[in-house]
Amino acid sequence: MEWKFRxxxxxxxxxxxxxxxxxxSGKLSPGQRLESVRDLSMEAGVNPNTMQRALQxxxxxxxxxxxxxxxxxxxxxxxxxxxxxxxxxxxxIREFLxxxxxxxxxxxxxxxLLSEEKEEENNADS
Amino acid sequence: MLxxxxxxxxxxxxxxxxxxxxxxxxxxxxxxxxxLLAEHTREGxxxxxxxxxxxxxxxxxxxxxxxxLVVLTLRFYRNFFGDEGYVTFTLxxxxxxxLWAKLLAALVWFFATMLEIALCxxxxxxxxxxxxxxxxSGIVWDNLREALRQFGTLGLDSLFAMLIxxxxxxxxxxxxxxxxxxxSKKVLMSVVFFFALNLVASILGSAVTVPALFHxxxxxxxxxxxxxLFSHLIRSNNFTxxxxxxxxYFCSVLCLKKRLNLA
Amino acid sequence: MPILECRMLTKxxxxxxxxxxxxxxxxxxxxxxxxxxxxxxxTTLIKLANGLLSxxxxxxxxxxxxxxxxxxxxxxxxxxRCCLPxxxxxxxxxxxxxxxxxxxxxxxxxxxxxxLKIDAKMRVRAMSKGTREKVQLILVMxxxxxxxxxxxxxxxxxPATRDYILETIIRxxxxxxxxxxxxxxxxxxxxxxxxxxxxxxxxxVLQKSVDELRAESGKSVDETFREVFRCWENx
Numbered sequence: 197m198e199w200k201f202r203x204x205x206x207x208x209x210x211x212x213x214x215x216x217x218x219x220x221s222g223k224l225s226p227g228q229r230l231e232s233v234r235d236l237s238m239e240a241g242v243n244p245n246t247m248q249r250a251l252q253x254x255x256x257x258x259x260x261x262x263x264x265x266x267x268x269x270x271x272x273x274x275x276x277x278x279x280x281x282x283x284x285x286x287x288x289i290r291e292f293l294x295x296x297x298x299x300x301x302x303x304x305x306x307x308x309l310l311s312e313e314k315e316e317e318n319n320a321d322s
Numbered sequence: 323m324l325x326x327x328x329x330x331x332x333x334x335x336x337x338x339x340x341x342x343x344x345x346x347x348x349x350x351x352x353x354x355x356x357x358l359l360a361e362h363t364r365e366g367x368x369x370x371x372x373x374x375x376x377x378x379x380x381x382x383x384x385x386x387x388x389x390x391l392v393v394l395t396l397r398f399y400r401n402f403f404g405d406e407g408y409v410t411f412t413l414x415x416x417x418x419x420x421l422w423a424k425l426l427a428a429l430v431w432f433f434a435t436m437l438e439i440a441l442c443x444x445x446x447x448x449x450x451x452x453x454x455x456x457x458x459s460g461i462v463w464d465n466l467r468e469a470l471r472q473f474g475t476l477g478l479d480s481l482f483a484m485l486i487x488x489x490x491x492x493x494x495x496x497x498x499x500x501x502x503x504x505x506s507k508k509v510l511m512s513v514v515f516f517f518a519l520n521l522v523a524s525i526l527g528s529a530v531t532v533p534a535l536f537h538x539x540x541x542x543x544x545x546x547x548x549x550x551l552f553s554h555l556i557r558s559n560n561f562t563x564x565x566x567x568x569x570x571y572f573c574s575v576l577c578l579k580k581r582l583n584l585a
Numbered sequence: 586m587p588i589l590e591c592r593m594l595t596k597x598x599x600x601x602x603x604x605x606x607x608x609x610x611x612x613x614x615x616x617x618x619x620x621x622x623x624x625x626x627x628t629t630l631i632k633l634a635n636g637l638l639s640x641x642x643x644x645x646x647x648x649x650x651x652x653x654x655x656x657x658x659x660x661x662x663x664x665x666r667c668c669l670p671x672x673x674x675x676x677x678x679x680x681x682x683x684x685x686x687x688x689x690x691x692x693x694x695x696x697x698x699x700x701l702k703i704d705a706k707m708r709v710r711a712m713s714k715g716t717r718e719k720v721q722l723i724l725v726m727x728x729x730x731x732x733x734x735x736x737x738x739x740x741x742x743x744p745a746t747r748d749y750i751l752e753t754i755i756r757x758x759x760x761x762x763x764x765x766x767x768x769x770x771x772x773x774x775x776x777x778x779x780x781x782x783x784x785x786x787x788x789x790v791l792q793k794s795v796d797e798l799r800a801e802s803g804k805s806v807d808e809t810f811r812e813v814f815r816c817w818e819n820x
Binding site: 201203204205206207208209234237238240241242243244245246249 | 615748751752755756758776777778795797800803805808
């Protein structure tokens with residue numbers, strides 16, 4: 197995984213975000229085994245406590261689980277992953293809507309712009 | 323811990339000392355060979371060259387003594403007060419252990435050098451006695467035996483005096499450096515303190531020895547023979563040296579414990 | 586018990602206070618950044634913890650004890666300059682450290698040396714500055730100490746070496762040990778820190794977890810540091 201951190205957010209939060217992204221997009225497949233905390237933190241160049249905290253957060257969300265001696269694995273529960281994906285999507289949508297609102301667009305205008313964009317895409321395809 | 327410190331102390335100093343001792347011994351062998359050769363040669367120039375080689379050995383003796391002093395002093399200074407000090411003083415050893423490791427190793431090297439020099443002269447004497455049947459060693463040996471019989475415990479006291487003398491000289495060097503490093507001009511102040519301590523040593527020396535000569539207990543009347551007088555003088559000098567040495571030791575310990583100035 | 590604790594630690598040189606009433610506690614398993622400009626007292630604090638200096642007042646405790654041979658057994662110190670005897674080679678250095686420190690892992694040191702392709706028979710005096718620094722780091726990090734004191738470990742090294750150093754610190758992480766990194770190059774070191782301690786003019790200005798700092802201010806520790814110290818300069 198490529199690790200790039202921003203300076204304004206706690207690093208553990210950014211790690212959680214990146215893992216979430218990889219899991220819901222399928223980059224990390226369900227049931228895939230994760231490397232050890234030590235290896236992961238070395239790869240990412242971060243403090244092992246930080247990595248541990250991020251992984252614990254992911255466990256809390258159900259995206260990752262620990263099997264005592266075997267290690268940490270990506271969840272195989274499709275429903276949980278789907279829920280996570282949806283939650284991230286909703287977040288993105290909220291961001292989008294808030295950005296559009298600050299530009300001064302109303303709901304209807306946003307919807308018509310969206311269908312315009314869809315039409316252009318269809319024309320480009322055909 | 324002291325054992326380990328000693329081991330590494332010897333390792334660090336042996337790289338300089340052993341080659342030096344080897345060279346000195348080599349020079350001696352060359353000188354002895356030259357002397358034997360010179361006996362059989364008529365040629366002036368060759369004889370001159372051979373005499374030069376013998377002279378080289380004597381120069382070598384002086385160099386050896388000076389070099390021993392220099393090597394040991396530099397070792398102390400660099401290992402304690404140079405950058406190496408950061409490693410030395412973070413080792414899990416007490417200041418006492420550190421000092422004793424330096425002292426003992428230095429003593430050993432000093433005596434090794436002195437012993438080798440004595441051995442070399444002995445070899446020379448042997449060589450001389452081989453030449454023209456000149457029983458040099460025999461003469462020396464007889465005199466030595468006579469002297470030993472005459473002077474008895476004086477010999478022991480003298481030996482002890484040598485030991486204490488070397489120890490105090492080392493302690494003086496160490497204390498001077500330990501005091502000097504407290505200041506920003508470390509080397510300069512070390513030299514200053516060395517001479518200051520020398521002064522103290524001589525004042526102490528005469529302050530004890532001179533009254534000792536006139537003290538009723540010591541007056542020539544109570545000492546029927548010169549030997550017992552000398553014995554007493556040497557012993558009282560040993561005692562003052564010992565006390566001075568102890569003071570120097572604790573002076574160094576204090577400087578190293580409380581006022582280490584590494585940066 | 587904190588691995589490193591300072592209680593009203595003060596060190597004066599005549600009128601000047603290099604450290605002034607410093608209170609600090611570092612727990613096991615933490616990587617703490619001692620962050621401050623040059624002359625702020627970082628090196629003085631580290632030397633006091635090492636027993637290389639004596640406090641004027643207050644105390645510094647390592648594992649609850651005052652500095653001495655017992656605590657030196659527990660502390661692994663990386664000075665800000667090269668202090669290795671120049672006549673020794675890496676093999677001899679490993680032997681030296683193995684002898685004096687029970688917790689020294691000679692195998693690990695050998696591994697790191699060969700990994701960095703450093704010739705074990707090369708004498709220190711023949712090494713380049715970068716190689717010397719690496720060797721010193723390897724020796725320090727090959728100990729299983731309880732407290733690592735690293736004084737400016739990444740100052741003046743090339744970026745590849747810097748990355749290697751930071752990686753080694755992470756790889757070496759031990760939940761029972763504490764690492765204190767003193768530096769003024771905060772941005773590079775920030776990702777591996779748990780806590781940041783800002784120090785200036787011998788006083789601790791701030792002590793917080795890095796996560797908290799970022800969450801509260803929305804800035805990196807480096808940026809917060811610049812702000813805090815800009816104020817100090819102007820005040």
